[in-house]
Amino acid sequence: MTEIPSRDDMRQQRKDQIDQRQRVAEDSGRRRQRNRRLRTGGIIGVAVALLVGVLSFAVLEATAPMPGDTLPDEGRSHVELGSAITYSTNPPASGPHYPVTARWSFNDSPLQPGFWVHNLEHGGITILYRCPADCTELKQQLKGLMESLPKSARYGYVKLVIAPDDTLPGAIAAMAWNHRIMLDKFDSGTLTRFYQAYVDKGPEDAP
Numbered sequence: 001m002t003e004i005p006s007r008d009d010m011r012q013q014r015k016d017q018i019d020q021r022q023r024v025a026e027d028s029g030r031r032r033q034r035n036r037r038l039r040t041g042g043i044i045g046v047a048v049a050l051l052v053g054v055l056s057f058a059v060l061e062a063t064a065p066m067p068g069d070t071l072p073d074e075g076r077s078h079v080e081l082g083s084a085i086t087y088s089t090n091p092p093a094s095g096p097h098y099p100v101t102a103r104w105s106f107n108d109s110p111l112q113p114g115f116w117v118h119n120l121e122h123g124g125i126t127i128l129y130r131c132p133a134d135c136t137e138l139k140q141q142l143k144g145l146m147e148s149l150p151k152s153a154r155y156g157y158v159k160l161v162i163a164p165d166d167t168l169p170g171a172i173a174a175m176a177w178n179h180r181i182m183l184d185k186f187d188s189g190t191l192t193r194f195y196q197a198y199v200d201k202g203p204e205d206a207p
Helices: 007-063 113-121 136-148 188-198
Strands: 125-129 160-164 172-176 179-183
Touching: 113 125, 113 160, 125 136, 125 188, 136 160, 136 188, 172 188, 179 188
Parallel strands: 125 160
Antiparallel strands: 125 172, 172 179
8 A cells, every 4th residue: 555645745855856956956057167167277278378389489589590691881882883893792782882773673684783782772682593504493483482572561562682693602692781691502481581681671761
């Protein structure tokens, strides 16, 4: 014979059920709060790691040595167009120059230093290359480099002159005012860093 629960038993059962639901709800709430804290902590951790990485990169960039060699300043006087100029270094990174600049461009024919040294004075970069009988690949690489370089922040174009020079002691030379780097072969990364380090930093702020 089944025993009929008393009112007290029924009230206790209902109370137990309510208590159990409350415990389940509280446990669920605690789990949600814990998960939120974990997610928030993870997001903060990732953000901090990214910030540390960015700051570390900035510090490295700021303290990294400038690319290339620093050469003695040979002056910046103007001389008569077409006159002979003697420089102390080959190729030069400063010195007397003609009163007109070379066109910012890639060239298949040699340019007299008297023109492009003036470009260096204006904060431009010159890249010279020694071209044997067939240097089609090197020419294409240099043209591609010129197209990929960032434009001058001041003047809105790439301030670069590229020209062949059979008197180079190496394969490639890049010059900025009082700075030069010599390379045995084409190196896009090194040439890009050199350009970015010195463009618009000549003694004369001019196009």
